[in-house]
Structures are given as structure tokens and as C-alpha cells.
Amino acid sequence: MYKFTVFVEAESFVLPLVVYADNKKDAGKKGIRLFNKTFKNKKRIVSVTVHKDKYYFGWYIY
Structure with missing residues (x-):
């Protein structure tokens, strides 16, 4: 998992x-x-931006 x-x-x-x-x-x-x-009132979402970090959540780190 990242x-x-x-x-x-x-x-x-x-x-x-x-x-x-x-x-x-x-x-x-x-x-x-x-x-x-x-x-809870579901405010209006304008945009969603996703940034990936460089680390692996587990045994190994990349």
C-alpha cells in the first residue's frame, strides 16, 4: 500500500x-x-487532486 x-x-x-x-x-x-x-450534508466537491508519496507502507521503502 502506498x-x-x-x-x-x-x-x-x-x-x-x-x-x-x-x-x-x-x-x-x-x-x-x-x-x-x-x-454529512455532502458539500459540493469542485475537484479532487491525488499526489503519490514515494514511500511504501509495509516492509520495504522505495
Whole structure:
């Protein structure tokens, strides 16, 4: 699993989230799920940006 930083931009703020996932697609989905879980009224998401860190979460570090 890799460490990703997901930036979820809403109408009035940007929320950075740290997510552990296998690929960028899964990291984006987990970030959106966390955002929707945090904000129950489902604030409007403008954009989602995913950045991959270079470290592997496990036994080996790349």
C-alpha cells in the first residue's frame, strides 16, 4: 500500500487527506468517501487532486 495525499476542493475550502491505497484510483475513492463521511450534508466537491508519496507502507521503502 502506498501513501497518497488527496486534496478535495469544495466550494469554499480545500481539505488535504492522507490515504493509504494500492493505486491512485482507489486513493481518490477513499478520499471522497472520507470527505462525504465527515461532511454529512455532502458539500459540493469542485475537484479532487491525488499526489503519490514515494514511500511504501509495509516492509520495504522505495
